[in-house]
Amino acid sequence: MAIEQAAGGLSPVMAFALVGALGVGSQWIAWRLHLPAIVLMLVAGMIVGPVFGLLDPVRDIGEITRPMISLAVAVILFEGGLTLDLHKLGDARRGVMRLVLIGAPLGWLLSTLALRYGAGLGWEASAVFGGIMVVTGPTVIAPLLRQARLARRPAQLLQWEAIVNDPIGAMAAVLAFQIVLVLHTGATASEAFGHLALGIGFATMIGLAAGYGTSWAFWRGRVPEYMKVPVLFAVLLLAFALSDTVLHEAGLLAVTVMGLVIANADLPSYEELRRFKEHATILLVSGVFILLAASLDFSTLGALNWRAGLFIAAVVLIARPLTVLVSLIGTDLPWNERLLIAATGPRGVVLVAVAGLFGDRLAAAGIADGALIGPLAFLLVLATVVLHGFGLAPLARHLGLAGADQPGILFIGGSRFTTGLAECLKKAGAPVLIADPNHGHLIRARAAGIKTFYGDILSEAAEHQVELLSYRTLVAATDNDAYNTLVATDFGPEFGRDNCWQIARAKAGKSRHALPTQLGGRPFGEGRGFDGYEDLLLKGWTFRMTKLSAEFTQGQWREKRPEAVLVGHLDAAGSFRLTKGDTDPNLGTGARAIALLPPEAAGQAS
Structure with missing residues (x-):
């Protein structure tokens, strides 16, 4: 039997749909505009309710409003x-x-x-x-x-x-x-x-x-x-x-x-x-x-x-x-x-x-x-x-009790690659932390003055000692594909899947050892992987950051440094993104390109 529409109001089905659209829509808009979601929801409810009279819960939904x-x-x-x-x-x-x-x-x-x-x-x-x-x-x-x-x-x-x-x-x-x-x-x-x-x-x-x-x-x-x-x-x-x-x-x-x-x-x-x-x-x-x-x-x-x-x-x-x-x-x-x-x-x-x-x-x-x-x-x-x-x-x-304005980056795994990248980002003012359960892997990072956490990032100790609110991006870059996948999957709901990165898996394509693609984070460094980056660094390649502008565009940078391996970039707002493969993404004005340069070019880099 069809549900009758209240006189001068919405049908119960339309009322429920409107409530859902306004509630979820307010939260999405608040996320996009960095505004308090609760305030937007109250404003939206008052606009459709007492201001314009489009929605009256008692009239449109009935006496079940209070029990609901x-x-x-x-x-x-x-x-x-x-x-x-x-x-x-x-x-x-x-x-x-x-x-x-x-x-x-x-x-x-x-x-x-x-x-x-x-x-x-x-x-x-x-x-x-x-x-x-x-x-x-x-x-x-x-x-x-x-x-x-x-x-x-x-x-x-x-x-x-x-x-x-x-x-x-x-x-x-x-x-x-x-x-x-x-x-x-x-x-x-x-x-x-x-x-x-x-x-x-x-x-x-x-x-x-x-x-x-x-x-x-x-x-x-x-x-x-x-x-x-x-x-x-x-x-x-x-x-x-x-x-x-x-x-x-x-x-x-x-x-x-x-x-x-x-x-x-x-x-x-x-x-x-x-x-x-x-x-x-x-x-x-x-x-x-x-x-x-x-x-x-x-x-x-x-x-x-x-x-x-x-x-x-x-x-x-x-x-x-x-x-x-x-x-x-x-x-x-x-x-x-x-x-x-x-x-x-x-x-x-x-x-x-x-x-x-x-x-x-x-x-x-x-x-x-x-x-x-x-x-x-x-x-x-x-x-x-x-x-x-x-x-x-x-x-x-x-009061010093909130995350930094500059989004931080949490690296999983202490290596030449993560240490060099973290050092480069630190110089740009981004909060960085390298976590590794192997104490020896963190020696290089500590010598470079980078903040470290000795222990498993998934442990209970990490929950008490690591202020995760300071970090918005996770980079799982150990030499263990399964562990990278586990960490990226676990932190996905908290950081957002878009902000969880995982170094390209060693074994690409279909294999009896390959992990499901729906697990883990966003891949980066495809075609090179952990070993590829480590080999470059062992050969003397170093990280360099270059700021792009209207006078020095991405095209001019690439023309000047054709041999550079673009690892990632910081956008104008300070958000960090990694490069998926060897194809350069489009970087806007104000972005800072982070690349690996060979020894002969590193000394001349700007």
């Missing part, structure tokens, strides 16, 4: 829980514990005071909404971290705080709401708190059972590979629904616990599961923010006055910084990391969804201020998303 958002938030939180591997927390462990154990209750108190004396809400509404404000936006943190490219430890602290405190904030709001019910209805304290304890305990048990049960089934081979992701989704939704039936918002606690258990179960298929969940989360975050912005009713914001601005200023300038700085007293975190975390507290869709629910319940219980919670929540989300979307990256760079 709740389920999407559950999946987002579960994916966040999957990133909480305790083994990888390292030196951020103490800071995370303090932000959760001290920061959550202190943040609840300070947010309540900001609502009471800033926004002018009553104590009941302030206490409930203050509990929700413990949540710092797990739906927002991930896109912001991806765009700002923060250093490892502050990024870990912000991510763990956002995900772990999310269910804590929801439970704090439930606790405050139960107190309000005792004060304003006939409910007794024992009934209210008994229901709360039952809900929290049940959600925790469901999350543990779902996590351990799924891990056991995957370890024992009870689930085939092609069914693992569907089974995971089904168990996740069931755990959320069962917990939420007993106590509203307890499902958030259950899915977070479930994700945390699976993240620390050392599953052999964990990376595949995590990457698929990341893709699903990107789609869900996009859709949820478009729906959130499109659902905005400007008339509800009209109920607010100047005190709403005072409230936002109190949260951003007082409550958040004070919460973080007090929580981190006694830790060994340097002050630049503390200041960055203190100044970063974005709120997201979880805050709006939960605040809207409790605002309606407070209003139904006779608390008039409950009607103001929803508009205040959206205004806080809008203000913090815009503030941190545009301000986090510059602040991180100012």
Whole structure:
């Protein structure tokens, strides 16, 4: 039976298509223009929603909009829980514990005071909404971290705080709401708190059972590979629904616990599961923010006055910084990391969804201020998303906690080739690092003053010691084709396949020893390979860099240096690209050509 189109609106199918196109399109445009994706999604949603009225989720999709958002938030939180591997927390462990154990209750108190004396809400509404404000936006943190490219430890602290405190904030709001019910209805304290304890305990048990049960089934081979992701989704939704039936918002606690258990179960298929969940989360975050912005009713914001601005200023300038700085007293975190975390507290869709629910319940219980919670929540989300979307990256760079403006290059394998190329790039100002598990292979690089990492780049030690945010290009150039392929394949999702290069494999064509072409990185040096480059360097060939301009074009350079072997180039923006074979790519004005020259020509090179 055909789905009827709502009067004056879009059909549900067209509404879903529009949400998907706007969400993914906003993220793509943000990537192309280097802008905050969250801000573009909010703007796109408001344009098609309250501004032009093209999309109204309640009108076009119907009453399932709110349940859809709740389920999407559950999946987002579960994916966040999957990133909480305790083994990888390292030196951020103490800071995370303090932000959760001290920061959550202190943040609840300070947010309540900001609502009471800033926004002018009553104590009941302030206490409930203050509990929700413990949540710092797990739906927002991930896109912001991806765009700002923060250093490892502050990024870990912000991510763990956002995900772990999310269910804590929801439970704090439930606790405050139960107190309000005792004060304003006939409910007794024992009934209210008994229901709360039952809900929290049940959600925790469901999350543990779902996590351990799924891990056991995957370890024992009870689930085939092609069914693992569907089974995971089904168990996740069931755990959320069962917990939420007993106590509203307890499902958030259950899915977070479930994700945390699976993240620390050392599953052999964990990376595949995590990457698929990341893709699903990107789609869900996009859709949820478009729906959130499109659902905005400007008339509800009209109920607010100047005190709403005072409230936002109190949260951003007082409550958040004070919460973080007090929580981190006694830790060994340097002050630049503390200041960055203190100044970063974005709120997201979880805050709006939960605040809207409790605002309606407070209003139904006779608390008039409950009607103001929803508009205040959206205004806080809008203000913090815009503030941190545009301000986090510059602040991180100012504090020395972001990647360098010049894109860095990570070389795998210490050899004459990688050392010479890295030395040439270093002189151009590009951050370079050579990693090799063989100490002897790094002697030449260290003598040249090049930064090195002694160890396997795929090891856990590398995750703690190598600041990958400083590097955007990977060059796998060892004499082992299989290892080059493994490294390039592993780093592909993080660096992007376009930025992972692999030296041409020794055995070309079809062979029983050839590796699948869909694995590995982009090939370079075809027809020469590792041995070919090493032979040239042993014969005295050296790397030289030449800047091209309108006065000295690529054609003139090639005419002057016909014997040169073009290895790669830096474009005008500083991005590094390697040459696939012996055919020169077209290099634009401002590019710097990097080539190998024979001994007799090297001394004359410009």
